[in-house]
Amino acid sequence: MATGIYAKGKEYKSEVPPTWCAGCGDYGLLNAFMNSLADQQINVNNTALISGIGCSSRFPFFIKAYGFHGVHGRALTIASGVKLANPELEVVAFGGDGDGFAIGGGHVPHMCRKNMDMTYIVMDNSIYGLTKGQMSPTTTPGMKTSTTPYGAPDNPINPLAFVLTYGATFVAQAFSGNPKQMRGLITQAMKHRGFSYINVISPCPTFNKQDTFDSYKEMFEDLPEDHDTSDKPGAIAKALDRTSGKLYSGVYYEDKETPTFLDRIAEQRKTAGAFDFQKILDIYRP
Amino acid sequence: MATGIYAKGKEYKSEVPPTWCAGCGDYGLLNAFMNSLADQQINVNNTALISGIGCSSRFPFFIKAYGFHGVHGRALTIASGVKLANPELEVVAFGGDGDGFAIGGGHVPHMCRKNMDMTYIVMDNSIYGLTKGQMSPTTTPGMKTSTTPYGAPDNPINPLAFVLTYGATFVAQAFSGNPKQMRGLITQAMKHRGFSYINVISPCPTFNKQDTFDSYKEMFEDLPEDHDTSDKPGAIAKALDRTSGKLYSGVYYEDKETPTFLDRIAEQRKTAGAFDFQKILDIYRP
Amino acid sequence: MGHKSDLCIRIGGEGGEGIISSGDILAQAAAKAGLEVLTFKTFPAEIRGGYAMYQIRMSSEKILSEGDGFQVLVVFNKEALDNNINKLKAGNVLIWDGPEGGDINELPEVPEGVIVYNLPMSKLAKVDLGVYRSKNMVCMGALSELFNIPVDRLKEIINNRFGKKGQDIVDLNYKALQLGIDYVKENHQGISNPYNVVAQEQNKDVIIMSGNDAVGLGALMAGCNFFACYPITPATEIAYWVAKHLVKKGGTVVQTEDEISSIGAVVGASFAGAKAMTGTSGPGLSLMTEILGLGVMVEAPLVICDVQRGGPSTGLPTKHEQSDLFLACYGGHGDFPRIVLSAENVADCVDLTIHAFNLAEHYQTPVILLTDGSLGFRTETFEAPDINKVKVVNRKMYNPDTDGEFLRYKFTEDNISPTAIPGMEGCAHMQTGLEHNEKGSPNYGPVFHTKNTEKRFNKIANAEDFFESSHSDIEEGATVGVVTWGSTQGSVREAVQQAREAGVKVSAFYPKLVWPFPMKAFNEFLKTVDKILVPEVNYQGQLAEIIKTKEIGKEIIKYNIYGGLPFEPQEIAKKIKEVQ
């Protein structure tokens, strides 16, 4: 095995001990992710893990790969620069529901529609963890948080429906309580060409006492066998539908046809013509 | 008639002559909007029109009402402050496709999901007009613009599908070439309680030579009679569907049930209790 | 060394071990006993793990700063011991739980002369009480017995805090307290205790409150009725406060999707006539600078409170630093002025927030109030403010009878244009971030840009006359004058006391307004000294650099630390002696 590739998931773990509370959902992703790296035989030297700010955004510290822990909400912007500068790299971006869909929410549509070649994993705990318990974009209305002492007044966003509408070409949902399924989904997402998104429901037992492992366990179900992953409106409808009280894990949507951003760029390079410095100067010679 | 209310649409026009090119689609909205104001007997003294930066964002200058022309992409943030500070005001925000869905795209989801009590009208010309012809979020892929000399590499966004997914409670599309229909839609949108959105297809003959009045005229059709404005997944599917080569104008979706942000705030105020300065200090008296 | 009557207790341990809540209770008990209290807390930037510290300074006299270290150290774990043990001096006290709660007889190495009081709080809680997490209450009990802190007060507070959770919880805490008290009584009776505080009657109406809460209180008193914000350490508590209380007065508080949206909403609310504010820390202020310029351009009254933290970038989110002065004074594109205030202590947080609103309204311009993380978190006792005595200023409104035609940006003698808000009849107008004429229509000609630029700068040029914008403390014969800003002012005040007690002559200048710098008062001050010393918790000496631009013709001596901690007064006192 080449240096940088490991046989077992746990060998991908860095020396840095996770800073998460006992019982934090993010541990589930960490394990699943490391196992998926081993499954895929990923080389950490060619891997860049990019994140924003939040409990969840500490993720890259705990893996042996190259990593970048940026500023709040901008993980995708930085990740896109990494990938475009070196398309050889395996690029995965990480963040929380606040990082990704509040302050960072303006960037997601554009990564999706560009079909930027990378994977984005959001750890959704319906709360701001690191800043100690304020309303997040996925907080249930009416929930009391430190900034909403009389109950959260906002309707929650629906990350899956968002990225589907934005044009992400691979969209899945996973649950921290089911790391085995998650492991497979991560592998699928990383192998996907183009922009892949995984919404990980990852409870925060410390600050969100309402959305717990137990309550989610009740609600989670695999997507039905007959779910058509090529039907986007169907996938959106599934994501929006909360009448059943169920949450579905699995692959909502997959599109292998749409060219990726790098594909398009490569196409353009061909029409741009060869580099000739004197020819460029000629334009400016009077 | 009280001061500030006018009988005819054109009386709502300010002294400032529009800065738009001859043939700009934005004139269509201006006329339709003024006529709608007259239809509704709106008082300009109680009206605040808020915009960002762009050709389209000059809109408020041309109406007699209170107006605010802010910075690029932030019209909705400013408009929300205006409305929350004085719920008595009629608040309408305006902008372009770049202002609203590129730099400002991070704010739209949150105004929608909050169901903020105001109307947002985007003049979509699939180009950056004011800065003279760069790719916008709705530019057709492959189109050559000044920043994309080898063709635009990005897939376009779908504003209607976006705001529907975000949770806007009134969503319509209009066409500058059909100001009569637009006039009615504006009235409906402004009368709607909560966040209402109108996507106005408003060609830029100066910088977008591809998406013209003529090409749009071919494509535009009214939404079918049997379109169900209460079916959100259906509305999204309709918005996403480009296979027919058609564009539909009319009301895509309407939801009169979801409480508005002001409704929720009012609810909370009740539980907060009465103001008593000494009682507050008591918390801090040792 | 501070006052003789001072007692400063520091408790250190792992975040989450109840250190913060027990510190709060102790501080309140001391305040209840009529003492002045000033606390100092540091948290880890991570949720779990990392070192947390709570220090309670109590005194019979006004406390000016965190002080010079502490006399009593309580350690809940080894990290706390290692971080702090060497700061103890002969005669100071270590409260000792045993290594990681182990055998109390296994003593740590301590500096010479340090007194060690055994207190097996872990064991008492775990074994005797059966509830390990009550360790902090055992500790409180012991401390109250050792240092004379009235246990009745402690009980009262515990009852108030935990009453809602049921009598069981209250009783458990009482029991834990008693265990600590009893242990001390049995084991340390008769030991001549070097420290004890004497409860005293207070006939002032005192409150104990944090800097962040105080900003909220100030906003409420100033008539703030709109607050928008995005959570950020160490500023979020301002939002908690206003979210709870402003609404009772009919105000609106909204959590937005980011800081840009917050400041946008604040500008909009101000346009609509509200007294609007946002609270943030450095990263948020960076994001707000574009719209800050818009606020100046449209002449919107609004207030931004920046609770500074260690930077740049995400930096040291829970650490102390005063490094956003440049950003506050110079940030944002284009050449535009803004008013910048800085608070010294918790009472100042109330007062200056009120002044910030008044200045904003009077001058129709954004005002930035700088506080910092230590000040935001620390609690202090001070006299309860009287809402009926507050002077509230409102923007000058257009009056059709006296003002002629309504022109939003009318050139006037004092550069303040009477304004109008939506809803007023006949005053409909446009505001724009483009340069404009008196009416508000875009105009890029030399005349209006020149005149408006001058208007924007000139209108606030005399802001120092608007309120008590600085305080000079002049000692005759002093050659050196200390000048600083923010909470370092407290350390300087105490350092000046120390220096004078040691016979060193020194003067000091305390600006509350830092931009435009109160030059009239400062020039008067400068006449009395030969050189100035500027201690700041940043690298470049941001205030010192600004003062240099005033070409004061005197030596300016910078004194900078940038390790994430505030100054100790003794450090400054030493420096004063050095440079005098």
Next chain:
Amino acid sequence: MGHKSDLCIRIGGEGGEGIISSGDILAQAAAKAGLEVLTFKTFPAEIRGGYAMYQIRMSSEKILSEGDGFQVLVVFNKEALDNNINKLKAGNVLIWDGPEGGDINELPEVPEGVIVYNLPMSKLAKVDLGVYRSKNMVCMGALSELFNIPVDRLKEIINNRFGKKGQDIVDLNYKALQLGIDYVKENHQGISNPYNVVAQEQNKDVIIMSGNDAVGLGALMAGCNFFACYPITPATEIAYWVAKHLVKKGGTVVQTEDEISSIGAVVGASFAGAKAMTGTSGPGLSLMTEILGLGVMVEAPLVICDVQRGGPSTGLPTKHEQSDLFLACYGGHGDFPRIVLSAENVADCVDLTIHAFNLAEHYQTPVILLTDGSLGFRTETFEAPDINKVKVVNRKMYNPDTDGEFLRYKFTEDNISPTAIPGMEGCAHMQTGLEHNEKGSPNYGPVFHTKNTEKRFNKIANAEDFFESSHSDIEEGATVGVVTWGSTQGSVREAVQQAREAGVKVSAFYPKLVWPFPMKAFNEFLKTVDKILVPEVNYQGQLAEIIKTKEIGKEIIKYNIYGGLPFEPQEIAKKIKEVQ
């Protein structure tokens, strides 16, 4: 004033009347004729309507600035006449189309001694040619005939420009030219024309190019291979250029959804090893300051070009101002340094962009290059640069053989840590905007924050030694030294010439590096003068304020204009005389 051989023609009218394109053609023709050319354009901020102006200065000698007004004025409408007529002096020429293209015999009021040449270009185009929009070409023909600009050159350029559109278009333009030529021949023959330019042989390889294009060219030459941006006036042309040309060299150019995304992508690309850049104007730079701090914290080499415009807020998007120096030097939260450069002219835009990349790579830190709207838009002739002679610097990479264990933020003697990029084996590491230890792990203790803060500042402290970072022009016996930055440097150079020609002794200091200010060179310079004069196109005197912080012990005289226009050299020359 200016050189004897100077000719400066100004054409004014409504935006969209072909003024810009005809000006471009005229400028190119002059350059083709071997003349030095420097143009100056102003556009309205609106798409339609508003006043546009194009000024072409041509000379047999190097042109240093826009100059002192113009000698020939062509007006396409009344607004252009009103805006400019009073700037004409006796002996200057007005080309007169009649009022709004009406009766040419209805003469306007002109200053005494101004010569009026009738030229009914509207009529000639509309009536004689039948194509009104060819009015500008009629005008070109007339100008070439009047002022000796070789008409063959004009035709060549027209052929190159319009050839693609078909011979019809070319012929139409030729015909229009000829109409203008013929009119002059018939009506103004024999008039003793006070101005004419003499074509000359050029044996240098000259190009004519705008400042924005030149920044693109510099980036390409420096090895830039990643460029992200969001359109903004007056910077967008940089993006046009790189979008067209960088890709040919394998580079990547991406238009992002906003400026925050641009700078984020640039930081990411730099992390991945690219030479990355973004171009923007003030509002964009304001939005970028948070991530600028991140770039400094992670020590990312990257370049930001800010093409300044009038501010604050949306301000005066197409007007001239140098008001982002404070933002560039002091913007962003926390106390952190950055390298700031400022360009004087178009050739400088090439050179300093190259230096910007080299500095960024060498010091592993963000570099901001300040230009401005006039410079970005104006075209100038200069010698074609040689890509083979360019010195390209690359960041110091980690070498396992000599550098020991890989530590991304290793403390070294020169404060530069050898780095590694993803893809390198065995160097996987974390970069974070949190304060960190040598490895890159978060650390908020006093030691690392103190040492890293010092490292960040110290590593660039001697940046002035890295390249020719300033230029001193010392005249013996001069008491006053002029210091300025940006394109005002050109006006100062010309003013200095004028002053010296008038017998006034004066020195001047031209910093290319403005932060950290090149103090070694400046101190040497200061020894030779008694006081300094700092002309700047902003209100506060941003450079003057920065110089004040250096406590130079000499009088600093500010000279500020802020009307949206650059200085005229004669204004500065006059001031020099006044203060000497």
